[in-house]
Amino acid sequence: MLKDAEMIAARRLMWAYVVTGLAVLGLMVLAGVVLRATQANWIALDPGRFYALMTLHGAGMIVAMATSGMGILWYLLRHQTVLSERIAWTSYALIVAAVVAVLVSVVAGRFGAAWTILYPLPFVGATWPGWATGAFLVGYALFTVGWLLWCVQMLGGVLRLYGGFRGALGVDYVFRPHVFAVQKGRPPTPISLAALVAGVDGVLTGVAGMLIGTALLAHLLDANVRLDPLWAKNITYFFGHALANLTIYLAVAAVYVGLPYYTGREYKSSPPLVVAWWGTLLFVAIAYFHHLYMDFVQVRVLQYIGEAASYLAALPVAVVTVFGALTLIYRSKMRWTMGSLFIFAGLIGWIVGGIGAVLDATVPFNLDLHNTLWVPAHFHTYLLEGVLLFVIGWAFMMLEKASQSVTPVIVLWLTGLGVFGGGAVFLMGFYVAGALGVPRRYAVEPPPGPEIASWATIGALLLVCGLLVALFDAVRLARAPRAP
Amino acid sequence: MTSSGSHRVIAYALLLCALASTLVPLLPAAEELPVRKHHLVHGLVLALSAAAGYLFARERQARQPHQELQGEGWLYFTVLMPVLSMFLMWPTTYDWLEHHPLAHGGEHLCFVVLGFMATYSGERYMPGVGVMSGVATVLSAIVAAFGFGSGLSV
Numbered sequence: 103m104l105k106d107a108e109m110i111a112a113r114r115l116m117w118a119y120v121v122t123g124l125a126v127l128g129l130m131v132l133a134g135v136v137l138r139a140t141q142a143n144w145i146a147l148d149p150g151r152f153y154a155l156m157t158l159h160g161a162g163m164i165v166a167m168a169t170s171g172m173g174i175l176w177y178l179l180r181h182q183t184v185l186s187e188r189i190a191w192t193s194y195a196l197i198v199a200a201v202v203a204v205l206v207s208v209v210a211g212r213f214g215a216a217w218t219i220l221y222p223l224p225f226v227g228a229t230w231p232g233w234a235t236g237a238f239l240v241g242y243a244l245f246t247v248g249w250l251l252w253c254v255q256m257l258g259g260v261l262r263l264y265g266g267f268r269g270a271l272g273v274d275y276v277f278r279p280h281v282f283a284v285q286k287g288r289p290p291t292p293i294s295l296a297a298l299v300a301g302v303d304g305v306l307t308g309v310a311g312m313l314i315g316t317a318l319l320a321h322l323l324d325a326n327v328r329l330d331p332l333w334a335k336n337i338t339y340f341f342g343h344a345l346a347n348l349t350i351y352l353a354v355a356a357v358y359v360g361l362p363y364y365t366g367r368e369y370k371s372s373p374p375l376v377v378a379w380w381g382t383l384l385f386v387a388i389a390y391f392h393h394l395y396m397d398f399v400q401v402r403v404l405q406y407i408g409e410a411a412s413y414l415a416a417l418p419v420a421v422v423t424v425f426g427a428l429t430l431i432y433r434s435k436m437r438w439t440m441g442s443l444f445i446f447a448g449l450i451g452w453i454v455g456g457i458g459a460v461l462d463a464t465v466p467f468n469l470d471l472h473n474t475l476w477v478p479a480h481f482h483t484y485l486l487e488g489v490l491l492f493v494i495g496w497a498f499m500m501l502e503k504a505s506q507s508v509t510p511v512i513v514l515w516l517t518g519l520g521v522f523g524g525g526a527v528f529l530m531g532f533y534v535a536g537a538l539g540v541p542r543r544y545a546v547e548p549p550p551g552p553e554i555a556s557w558a559t560i561g562a563l564l565l566v567c568g569l570l571v572a573l574f575d576a577v578r579l580a581r582a583p584r585a586p
Numbered sequence: 587m588t589s590s591g592s593h594r595v596i597a598y599a600l601l602l603c604a605l606a607s608t609l610v611p612l613l614p615a616a617e618e619l620p621v622r623k624h625h626l627v628h629g630l631v632l633a634l635s636a637a638a639g640y641l642f643a644r645e646r647q648a649r650q651p652h653q654e655l656q657g658e659g660w661l662y663f664t665v666l667m668p669v670l671s672m673f674l675m676w677p678t679t680y681d682w683l684e685h686h687p688l689a690h691g692g693e694h695l696c697f698v699v700l701g702f703m704a705t706y707s708g709e710r711y712m713p714g715v716g717v718m719s720g721v722a723t724v725l726s727a728i729v730a731a732f733g734f735g736s737g738l739s740v
Contacts, residue, residue: 254711254718261714314670317733327677
């Protein structure tokens with residue numbers, strides 16, 4: 103149990119992460135609307151600026167989602183064990199510095215090699231100065247060090263709580279349940295499992311990120327440093343895919359806490375839940391191979407591993423977490439407020455986006471869908487209509503708890519129509535265009551890209567309106583008198 | 587010999603092996619290595635010193651089991667050691683180092699310190715963390731062998 107002062111400090115830190123993440127995310131949403139409007143030929147943006155904005159949008163979104171989720175998970179684990187606020191603030195400062203470096207690179211230097219900085223793209227035919235590439239890489243390095251600090255701290259916290267990996271993984275809880283019960287062992291909680299996965303996979307991801315970042319920086323400073331493009335792509339996607347995936351698992355902590363709050367039921371640990379998280383621990387790290395199906399020189403067995411891991415990664419999500427959430431909700435007389443609505447809708451977005459991802463990870467489909475707008479379709483679904491909604495749902499839950507006030511029904515409807523209705527129209531634009539083979543990452547799209555982008559932009563604007571309504575309501579709740 | 591004592595002996599032996607690698611470049615028979623092998627040798631040096639660091643930390647923990655293990659400073663070391671080791675793997679410096687044995691030995695000494703501290707500081711921060719840090723440090727050197735410094739020139 104935290105003392106009052108500790109609780110206040112932890113809450114301040116959590117809000118700093120969450121609000122910073124949401125603020126960056128809000129800006130990136132606006133950047134995204136501009137990108138889509140450009141593809142719809144509504145506004146004229148020269149290609150150089152388009153690709154710079156696209157780079158900023160991609161990098162900013164991932165960092166924003168990760169930052170928000172880091173704040174939530176840190177706060178929840180802080181309730182279970184001792185964590186250093188100073189380290190968490192250091193990590194936060196490094197991430198903010200990283201955002202500034204990336205902004206300088208993209209806005210002033212017009213760096214436009216996409217957030218994946220896939221070698222040799224940043225160095226061949228670049229329309230931006232070398233220092234812009236350097237600033238971007240420095241930004242990545244700052245983020246990665248901040249991320250590593252956070253991950254190691256979370257890992258240390260979980261290991262302290264359970265006395266080592268065996269306890270944290272719940273090995274005895276799964277394989278020796280009777281002995282475990284007699285010894286009155288403490289099963290891993292959903293929060294500690296999420297923190298463990300973030301800690302272990304996060305360290306591996308961070309080190310991979312530093313490795314490719316160092317290699318690219320070395321090449322920038324000394325062109326004689328050669329890199330193997332296939333090697334660079336493997337490391338880049340191991341880092342990028344796992345980081346994007348982990349943002350979901352950070353934010354899913356909000357589901358484990360939010361749904362019990364609204365349903366009045368406990369989200370219990372169970373051996374299937376623990377085993378599911380073991381699966382997540384493994385599959386987050388090895389599913390990235392599906393990004394390299396088109397690379398004929400990639401070792402073939404890795405392609406099979408990629409496809410199998412992509413399918414298997416869906417099981418823990420769909421069968422355990424989401425099914426568990428639904429059983430929690432079923433006949434629970436759940437209170438439908440802004441917070442619960444966002445968290446529940448986020449589960450839908452996670453599943454729909456996950457299905458889109460698994461389809462794309464299936465080799466015969468990938469032959470047609472690879473590098474089409476299907477790719478942003480699926481990740482926008484589980485990030486924009488999944489992770490973001492978990493984070494917003496969490497923020498509303500905290501505000502509702504503090505104010506003991508709820509949102510009027512009309513505001514719920516307006517938000518729902520904007521965020522979910524507008525969001526659905528926006529996402530359908532990606533899915534339909536992707537299925538029709540419209541390529542992604544192009545400032546100018548072939549038909550029917552611009553036409554589809556037009557109604558997708560309308561959907562995006564509706565989505566922005568819904569988010570603004572939610573923002574106004576959040577401000578109202580924040581200003582409401584505190585609950586006793 | 588007690589378990590703790592044997593751990594200490596193994597730890598010293600591993601550390602000595604790692605330190606011996608700093609002398610190898612000084613030998614007249616030292617041969618020039620291609621970049622890939624060079625990375626792998628660094629991986630080996632890191633692995634030896636990381637294992638020594640792990641055993642020293644565990645042995646210390648066995649002697650003082652009730653001591654408060656956590657410390658913020660250790661965490662910063664844990665994170666920075668693998669990061670610094672990557673900057674030492676700058677492939678185009680290898681040629682120059684091959685022709686400057688003292689500097690080369692010094693570079694190996696840096697790897698010994700970084701590998702040792704990666705696990706030692708991690709274990710001091712919290713048992714288990716050093717293992718992750720050590721594995722990540724060694725893996726980064728091994729992975730680097732397959733593309734950092736070899737491949738297309740653009």
